Amino acid sequence: MKLAAVIDRLELCPFAVEDREIEVTGAYCGDLLSDVLAHVEAGALWFTIQNHLNIVAVGQLKDVACIVIVNDVAPDPQTVSKAQALGVNLCGSSRGSAELCMELARLPEFSP
Amino acid sequence: MGAFNERQIRFVHELMYQIKVGEAMTTEVVTFPPTAVFREIQRCMKEKRFSGTPIVDCGELVGIVSIDDIITAFDQGYIDEPVHTRMTRDLHTIPQNYSVIAASNLFAKYRCGRLPVVARANSRELVGILTFGDILSHLLLKMNTIAERIEKEEQSLHKTLQGASDTLHFELAPDNFDLAGMASTSTKKHLQKLGVEPAVIRRIAVICYEAEINVIIHSLGGYMEVFILKDQVRVHVRDDGPGIPDVEKAMHPGYTTANEKIRALGFGAGMGLSNIKRCADHFSIKSSMETGTDIEAVVYFDPSSAATEKENQA
Numbered sequence: 001m002k003l004a005a006v007i008d009r010l011e012l013c014p015f016a017v018e019d020r021e022i023e024v025t026g027a028y029c030g031d032l033l034s035d036v037l038a039h040v041e042a043g044a045l046w047f048t049i050q051n052h053l054n055i056v057a058v059g060q061l062k063d064v065a066c067i068v069i070v071n072d073v074a075p076d077p078q079t080v081s082k083a084q085a086l087g088v089n090l091c092g093s094s095r096g097s098a099e100l101c102m103e104l105a106r107l108p109e110f111s112p
Numbered sequence: 113m114g115a116f117n118e119r120q121i122r123f124v125h126e127l128m129y130q131i132k133v134g135e136a137m138t139t140e141v142v143t144f145p146p147t148a149v150f151r152e153i154q155r156c157m158k159e160k161r162f163s164g165t166p167i168v169d170c171g172e173l174v175g176i177v178s179i180d181d182i183i184t185a186f187d188q189g190y191i192d193e194p195v196h197t198r199m200t201r202d203l204h205t206i207p208q209n210y211s212v213i214a215a216s217n218l219f220a221k222y223r224c225g226r227l228p229v230v231a232r233a234n235s236r237e238l239v240g241i242l243t244f245g246d247i248l249s250h251l252l253l254k255m256n257t258i259a260e261r262i263e264k265e266e267q268s269l270h271k272t273l274q275g276a277s278d279t280l281h282f283e284l285a286p287d288n289f290d291l292a293g294m295a296s297t298s299t300k301k302h303l304q305k306l307g308v309e310p311a312v313i314r315r316i317a318v319i320c321y322e323a324e325i326n327v328i329i330h331s332l333g334g335y336m337e338v339f340i341l342k343d344q345v346r347v348h349v350r351d352d353g354p355g356i357p358d359v360e361k362a363m364h365p366g367y368t369t370a371n372e373k374i375r376a377l378g379f380g381a382g383m384g385l386s387n388i389k390r391c392a393d394h395f396s397i398k399s400s401m402e403t404g405t406d407i408e409a410v411v412y413f414d415p416s417s418a419a420t421e422k423e424n425q426a
Contacts, residue, residue, distance in 0.1 A: 033325075034383035037318045038390070042310065050378045057293025061300055061317035063310065078290070086297065 001109040003066055003089060006045065009107060010100055012068060012091040015075055016083040024065045027104055029097040033058050040064055045104070047097035051075045056082045056090070065089065070097050125213070127254055128247070133215055134208035136250035137229045137240035143168040146175070146196030150185040153177055153195065164241075166228045167199055172236040173228055175199035207233045208240070212247045219244055278302065280338040284327040284351070289377065292328050296320035299338050306340065312413055315391040316345050319409045322384040323349040329374055331404065344393075344412045353404040359397055363389065393417075 004020035006012070025043035030036040031050055040046055042063035048055060051073045059067045066089035069075055075090065083090040093100055104110055143166050144153055153165060157179065164178040177199050185191045190198060206215050206227045215227055225244065231237040280302060282295035300317045304310075320336065327334045327349060334351030356362045363385050370380020389395045392409035399405040 031378050032381035032383070033378045034322065034381040034387055037321060038383060038387050042314065048378075052289070052377055054289060054292050054377065054379075057297055057321065061293070061296055061321050062314055 001107070005109075006066075006104070007091060010093065010103060012066075012093050014089075014091050015069075015080050016088070016090040017066070018084070018087045019089060022065050022089065027101050028064075029101060037062060045100075047100055049073050049097075051079060053079045053082045055079065056086055056088050059083075059090075060086050060088045066091055068093055068100065070095065070100065124251065124255075127251060128213040128216065129211050131212045131247070131250055131254065132208065133206055133210050133212055133229055133242055134239070136212050136246045137208065137242040138246055139240045141166060141238065141241045143238065144177070144195065145169060146199070147194050149194050150177070150182055150191045150198075154182045154185075154191070157182070164226050166238055166241065167195060168238055171238075173203065173205065173230065173238045174236075175201045176203060176228060178226075203228065205230045205236075206242065207231070207235070212242075212250070215242055216244070216247065278306075278340045280336075280340070282324075282336045282338075284324060284331075284334050284336060284349075286328060286331055286333045288328060292325055293321060295324050295336050302338075303340070303345070308345075308413060312411060316347065316411050318391045319347050319388045319411070322387045323347065323407055323409070325379060326384050327351045329370055329379060334404065343414060343417060344410055347407075347409045347411075349405075349407045351404045353401075355401040355404055356397075356399040357401065359399050363397075 001024050002020065003017070003022045003024055006024050007014060007017070007020070023043060024045055026041055027045040027047065028036065028040040029047045030040065031048050033050070033054065036046060036048070036058055040062050043065050045066050045068055046059060046064045047068050047070050049069070049071055051069050053076060055067055056079060067083070069090070069092045072092070072094045075092065080090065142156065142160060142162065146167055146169050157163065157165070164176060166173055167175040167177060175195070177195050181198065181200060185198065204218060204222050204224065204227060206218060206229055208229050208231060218227060219225070227242045228238055229240040229242050231239050280299055282298070284295065285291065296317050299320050300313055303313045303316060320338070324336060327336070331351035332353050334349065337348045339346040339348070361367050365386040366382045368380045368382030374380045385397070388407070388409055391411070393412050394410040396408045397405065
């Protein structure tokens with residue numbers, strides 16, 4: 001499923017989105033950076049409450065499809081400019097990680 | 113000669129314990145029977161340039177004639193007499209299986225310059241002769257062999273690293289979270305340009321990032337070097353301390369010493385070192401409370417050489 005479609009269906013707020021055509025293949029929720037580094041798959045949506053610029057590096061290093069900052073947490077301005085500079089997709093949502101994951105799973109593209 | 117005992121040159125001393133008399137001795141020994149006359153021996157000594165000779169009767173060592181004995185023979189006027197009546201019979205010998213340090217001690221104790229070497233303790237069967245010069249030559253030979261081996265090893269490591277298509281170097285400043293990830297993202301971009309497989313790049317990226325963050329959070333600063341070779345990437349990270357008190361504990365997932373502020377940022381989950389180890393085909397860590405921490409991680413491009421490496425490690 002393309003990121004553009006996911007943004008649309010989950011009503012995400014794009015902060016820095018360079019590649020709307022990238023394929024989203026899964027999701028991961030995590031706020032501990034080492035845990036995310038260890039477990040997130042390339043192509044995943046990464047849901048987190050962290051908003052500082054280090055999440056951009058983690059997202060970039062692991063080739064996630066898009067970082068989604070949840071619970072209405074605003075990203076640091078530095079985080080947005082860094083995401084733009086590195087070409088890392090960054091969005092926000094007013095909803096929580098679990099809710100977003102469940103909604104994603106209900107989409108026909110992810111349902112068995 | 114006693115200098116070796118007094119000065120305790122550790123490395124040489126250890127070597128001397130390892131070298132056996134049998135290895136260092138001269139085996140081609142000129143000997144004379146007890147019926148030989150002093151003048152005959154004196155001429156031979158002059159011609160062949162040695163200063164002492166064992167006297168052997170029916171394969172058994174019976175005495176020794178040194179240059180001192182010759183001088184005395186001249187002085188006392190018995191230079192044309194056979195040696196057996198006047199030669200030194202009170203012999204100090206050394207068995208060939210003793211270490212040369214024992215020989216060195218005997219040289220010092222008896223103030224002599226040579227020792228006849230016998231086949232075994234309490235034997236009179238002569239197998240060679242040992243001088244201090246023999247010990248020195250053998251010692252130099254050994255040291256030369258060791259030096260050559262070290263040189264070879266260094267050259268081969270140098271060659272490996274020179275074969276690197278690239279070496280990246282990053283200075284890492286403590287507490288600078290704004291720059292965290294710079295070294296890892298640069299390394300990743302570099303590897304992408306070289307066309308390395310994405311899954312391999314991600315493993316290297318995790319290693320670099322975790323190591324980088326460790327240095328930033330916990331250390332007084334340090335650096336990271338990434339050597340990109342034909343078949344592998346070697347990541348070397350070194351910091352200036354303060355060192356990890358218990359490396360085994362630190363390797364344990366979940367163990368952390370990070371403060372609240374750092375943990376609020378999502379760092380300090382206590383997974384850094386175990387993440388590095390899991391992503392590397394070869395991982396080593398050395399930490400000292402005096403000099404800091406040293407980490408080396410290797411990732412092979414080809415999974416089959418990684419498997420061999422893991423087997424070798426096991």
